[in-house]
Amino acid sequence: MTAHPRGNRRSSLHTFSRRLLIIRALLREPLDREQLIAVIRRELGDEAYPEQATIALKHDLDALKREYDCVIRHQRETGRYELRDLGKLALLDLPDACLEALAFIDSSFPEGAAVPATIAIRALLQRIEQLLPDERRAALRTPSPVQLQLGAGGDPARIDQATLRALRRAITGRRQLRFAYFSSHDTDTPRTHTVEPYRIFFSDVGHGYLDCTHVGATPSRGELPGQWINYRLDRIVPKSATVLGQMLPPTRRQPPSxxxxxxxxxxxxxxxxxxxxxxxxxxxxxxxxxxxxxxxxxxxxxxxxxxxxxxxxxxxxxxxxxxxxxxxxxxxxxxxxxxxxxxxxx
Known part of the structure; x- marks a missing residue:
């Protein structure tokens, strides 16, 4: 018995949605069979794959390679599938002005730049490049004549990652922070500082700083409560940063001017x-x-x-x-x- 055309269209749309969802999941990170099947069922319902889900998944992966020239590699050591190239599904065609902006970011944050966020920025640029058609990738790879000059004063390897995570938690959670710190006047023993943290920024010479409102220091060297102070990230003693329970005030206290x-x-x-x-x-x-x-x-x-x-x-x-x-x-x-x-x- 011939299936109703409307049923065929519905089935084709369902299959196409399932395969696009596979691509979306693999764009985020490599996944194994079970993880991919779980993603599909979570988004489209348990009926998205029949009992022979593994076989159906293989059909979908093969179709993506055959019909859209997607390059999907199976990592034998991990059992995960990795999306190497989108093929015909590289549909992000950006205006020239946007490509110029991306080239500017690319030139301003080269590999090894003295900013902890460089790794994430490079990963973002690579992901955007992956979404572009081949003819537009060349424009992105053209070095921008305009770029930020951040300087090489900072060494990202000297910024403790556990400290950086604690600082971010305190800022996003709007909580006070306590840490041990070596200022230029502290030669042998660091002092303990309690602060209200607000942002992390990088100077034009490449040093990273924590912008805070000062609460107290032990022992004190004349710092005033309410004073705005910028702490060098690489001078915070590794793993000494502790997020406290005290919440920050609704608006930042204004320092003496x-x-x-x-x-x-x-x-x-x-x-x-x-x-x-x-x-x-x-x-x-x-x-x-x-x-x-x-x-x-x-x-x-x-x-x-x-x-x-x-x-x-x-x-x-x-x-x-x-x-x-x-x-x-x-x-x-x-x-x-x-x-x-x-x-x-x-």
Whole structure:
């Protein structure tokens, strides 16, 4: 007896849906027979495969290879199936602007870049490339003339992965964090810091930092509760980070703020294309080409590091605490280079 055409269409659609689901599952990760069958039945119901599920799965895999040129390899050592190439199912045809954006990311995060997320970023790019038709993959492989210059200051191998996982749990769970930390002033013994963590970021020289609101430190070195502090990830003692039960406040506490003022010489300011290094930067341009700048900062130590980049082209005039910090830094450099009248560094 001839089957009703509508039944044939329904059966064909069901088979096609099942095979697409196999591809979707293998795009995520290699799976063995039992895992693939379980995925299909979970998504489409137990009736998706008959009792001879293993034979039906083999028919589906063979059809994907034969009809769509999919390259699916069976890993004998693990028993898993690995999707190597989508063949005719590589249907993600992106606009040129999107491919340029992907090429930019590819050039900015090369293999071995000093950012822990590089491995995940590379895996994402490889997965997107796998979804592209052959003629579009070539465009993605063309190096971008524009890229981020993150620098090589960080070594991802020095960032403890267990610590990184604890930091992420604390940030996503909005909980306080406690860890042992070696600051530049701690020579032999780390100090214990309790913080409210908010984000992880990487500087332009490649170092990774944890952006926190300070709660307390034992022993204290003058850190103020509520102060915003950036902790170097590679200076957190491995496996010392503990997520605490105390929840973070609904909104981040605002730290003490300072109005910074400094003068830039004509050497760097005459073309009036000076970087806005701090929030709320305001410029007054002078006839001799110099510029007076005021801005708001919450971290005087970081402000000192930033302004030291200008060397002798910058004169800090306020606040008094920052002026003192700059003078101390200059005095230390004079002593290091043996300039007359310089005090010996501590």
């Amino acid at each position: 300072y109005t910074v003022s400094y003068t830039l010489s004509a050497r760097v300011a005459r073309h009036r294309n000076v970087a806005h290094l701090f929030p709320h930067s305001q410029f007054v341009w002078h006839d001799d080409g110099s510029a007076s700048v005021t801005a708001t900062v919450t971290d005087l130590w970081q402000a000192r590091l930033t302004l030291m980049r200008y060397a002798g082209a910058c004169a800090v005039t306020g606040p008094p605490q920052l002026v003192t910090m700059m003078r101390e830094a200059v005095a230390e450099m004079m002593a290091v280079y043996g300039l007359a009248g310089a005090p010996a560094p501590e």
